[in-house]
Amino acid sequence: MYRMLAFLFAVGFGIAAAAGWPAALSAGTDGAQAQVPGWLTPYRDNAQRLISAATADQFGWDRLAELTDTYGARLTGSDNLTRAIAWAVETMKKDGLERVRTEKVMAPRWVRGQESLEIIDPPHHVIPMLGLGGSVATPPEGIEADVMVVSTMDELQRRSAEAKGRIVLFDVPYTDYGETVAYRSGGARAAARHGAVGMLLRSVGPMGLRTTHTGGMAYGDDAPKIPAAAISVEDSQRIHRMVNRGRTVRVRLKMEARFEPDVESANVIGELVGRERPDEIVLVGCHFDSWDPGTGASDDAVGCVVTWEGMRLMKKLGIQPRRTVRVVLFTNEENGLRGGTAYRDAHAAEAENHILAIESDSGVFAPARLAFSGSESARRIIADIGTLLAGIDMQSIGPGGGGADIGPIAQLGRVPMMAYSGDSMKYFTIHHTPADTVERILPAEVSKAAASLAVMTYVVAEMPERLPK
Ligand SMILES: [Zn+2]
Numbered sequence: 442m443y444r445m446l447a448f449l450f451a452v453g454f455g456i457a458a459a460a461g462w463p464a465a466l467s468a469g470t471d472g473a474q475a476q477v478p479g480w481l482t483p484y485r486d487n488a489q490r491l492i493s494a495a496t497a498d499q500f501g502w503d504r505l506a507e508l509t510d511t512y513g514a515r516l517t518g519s520d521n522l523t524r525a526i527a528w529a530v531e532t533m534k535k536d537g538l539e540r541v542r543t544e545k546v547m548a549p550r551w552v553r554g555q556e557s558l559e560i561i562d563p564p565h566h567v568i569p570m571l572g573l574g575g576s577v578a579t580p581p582e583g584i585e586a587d588v589m590v591v592s593t594m595d596e597l598q599r600r601s602a603e604a605k606g607r608i609v610l611f612d613v614p615y616t617d618y619g620e621t622v623a624y625r626s627g628g629a630r631a632a633a634r635h636g637a638v639g640m641l642l643r644s645v646g647p648m649g650l651r652t653t654h655t656g657g658m659a660y661g662d663d664a665p666k667i668p669a670a671a672i673s674v675e676d677s678q679r680i681h682r683m684v685n686r687g688r689t690v691r692v693r694l695k696m697e698a699r700f701e702p703d704v705e706s707a708n709v710i711g712e713l714v715g716r717e718r719p720d721e722i723v724l725v726g727c728h729f730d731s732w733d734p735g736t737g738a739s740d741d742a743v744g745c746v747v748t749w750e751g752m753r754l755m756k757k758l759g760i761q762p763r764r765t766v767r768v769v770l771f772t773n774e775e776n777g778l779r780g781g782t783a784y785r786d787a788h789a790a791e792a793e794n795h796i797l798a799i800e801s802d803s804g805v806f807a808p809a810r811l812a813f814s815g816s817e818s819a820r821r822i823i824a825d826i827g828t829l830l831a832g833i834d835m836q837s838i839g840p841g842g843g844g845a846d847i848g849p850i851a852q853l854g855r856v857p858m859m860a861y862s863g864d865s866m867k868y869f870t871i872h873h874t875p876a877d878t879v880e881r882i883l884p885a886e887v888s889k890a891a892a893s894l895a896v897m898t899y900v901v902a903e904m905p906e907r908l909p910k
Contacts, residue, residue: 477828484903487760488829488896494754495892496833499884504532505746506879509736516733517773518550518704525729529709529745529770536753538711538768546783548706548773551575553733554697558641558670561585562691563683568676571653571734573625573642573669574776575660576698583695584608584639584668590681594624594631605636608692610672612643612681618869621645625656625671633664639694640669643677644874647866651675652874655732657776668696706730706772708780713752715765715902722765722791723902724798724856725751725894726846728774735877739868743882743890744801745770747861750887751895762902764796771846774802778845785849792854796908797901800844804863805882805890811835811897814842815857818909823859826900835893855910859897861890 477485495501512525526543533541551574558570589607591597597609609632611624622645629640644654651673660666672680680690709729715721727744731737749768755761771780785792811830813823820838827836842859843851851858863886871877901908 476831478825481825481829481900484900485829487758487899490758491751491754491760491895491899492833492892494758495750495895496888499888501746501750501887501891502879502882502884505738505743505882505887508746509738509742509879513736514733515729515731515737516551517548517706517730517776518701519733522706522730522772526707526709526772529729533709533711533749537756538752539714541711543707543709544783544787546706546708546772546779547703548779549777550701550704551776552699552701554578554699556670556696556698558672559693560680560690561693563688568672569651569653570670570672571655572696572698573629573658573671574655574732575658576629576669576696577666578698579639579668579694579696583693585691585693586638588641588680588684588690588692589637590684597631597635601635604632607637608639608641608694609635609637610641610643610677610680612677615645615647618645618865622656626658629658629667629669630661630664633667637667639667641677642669642671644671644673646674646869646872646874648870649674649874650876652871652876653734654873655734656873668694668698670694670696706780708772708784709770711749711752711768713755713761713766715763716761717763719765720791720794721907722767722795723898724767724769724795724847724850725898726769726771726798726800726844727802728772728780728846729770730773730775732775732873734873734875735871736879737877738879738882739804739806739877740872741774741802743805743887747805747887747890748799748801748894750891751898754891754895755899760899762899763905764902766898766902769846774846781846781849784846785853788850789853792850792856795850795854795856797859798847798851798856799859799861799894799897800847801861801890801894802844802846803860803865804868805861805886806863806867807883807886809835809861809863809886809890810837810839811893812839812842812860812862813857814840814859816909819857822908823897826897829896829900830893833889833892835889857908857910861894
């Protein structure tokens with residue numbers, strides 16, 4: 442299984458490279474060191490110590506496996522997430538992080554319940570499905586209806602008269618996540634406006650092994666709320682082919698999905714308190730919740746492990762930077778973003794004193810990159826710091842830094858943002874599916890991310906001047 446995915450991932454890599462992201466410059470360690478600007482000389486030894494410590498073993502991967510094996514999927518409001526939060530607090534304390542604490546967040550609780558989808562004519566097939574996050578239930582006996590297949594919103598519009606009383610299947614080929622996910626978010630609402638009684642979605646992702654992809658969706662006030670679920674690419678195409686041959690495909694969809702009252706959750710915070718400027722904060726973060734298939738290893742347990750690892754390594758090596766470094770494991774990114782907004786509200790008074798905010802929420806699959814968003818003067822400094830990462834081929838800093846969870850505080854405090862992003866083809870192949878497990882991720886990919894984030898965080902927290910806004 443893994444070899445198969447590794448092969449598919451290798452194909453993905455080829456496509457991503459062809460899509461134009463510049464490959465990192467391949468400078469050897471000796472050549473690269475000559476290019477490090479002089480102002481970074483005081484940081485070179487510690488940067489090298491952090492890189493050596495992060496890449497010496499597979500501590501990060503082992504911690505990722507421990508977290509995801511033990512607690513599994515961590516949907517907001519689940520017992521798994523609550524217990525994983527308690528584990529994170531205890532484990533951060535054992536690492537020697539300072540001021541380890543939780544901050545309460547009230548968050549939505551959506552419960553999937555039992556669900557199923559059967560083709561009942563032509564002859565009976567049960568097919569894999571996943572209700573979309575936020576969907577309503579069907580009646581207990583399910584909804585039985587003929588399927589209408591469309592490939593675009595325009596086609597639905599054009600064939601509007603056929604939608605009434607049907608379940609609309611959006612068999613939409615994947616282009617990129619931002620574009621294709623619009624059908625997951627808005628498909629049910631659009632189908633309901635034309636009189637459909639249910640919505641099915643071809644799973645959003647570049648490829649699958651009959652995997653199903655869940656994720657958030659929204660209803661509007663202009664149409665009834667109809668149940669919505671994803672099916673695999675293979676089953677979507679199969680139904681589409683049958684319909685194209687003139688067959689009527691009839692299905693029965695059963696879902697118990699529902700919202701329950703908001704529940705108490707929490708952001709987990711750990712720090713290395715700045716030795717000279719404790720009030721100035723370099724924030725690193727991730728989200729600790731996940732969707733419920735798989736174990737949320739890539740989205741986003743690994744982001745939490747690698748941001749936290751940088752701080753564990755600094756502590757272990759006795760590096761206490763001038764400014765405070767703060768890791769936040771945000772709750773409820775996937776279906777509410779309440780962790781990110783609660784952090785902004787609780788820390789509004791110190792928003793301006795956030796120097797830089799870094800998020801890792803796009804996996805760590807090779808080839809990974811660091812990205813920055815901020816002023817040109819800040820970008821030049823970050824690009825200089827990147828030269829310290831030449832030895833692990835991470836020196837090239839691209840555009841587009843940011844993250845959902847750090848966004849609210851960064852916007853309030855006009856804080857420059859960075860992201861650590863893995864290869865998107867690999868990331869979105871398993872994203873929000875049962876295949877998002879630790880087996881997909883290599884120990885070296887985790888170590889490289891931890892090393893990169895540790896060095897970047899350390900220098901920005903240590904350099905005498907604040908990173909400019
Ligand atoms: Zn995520």
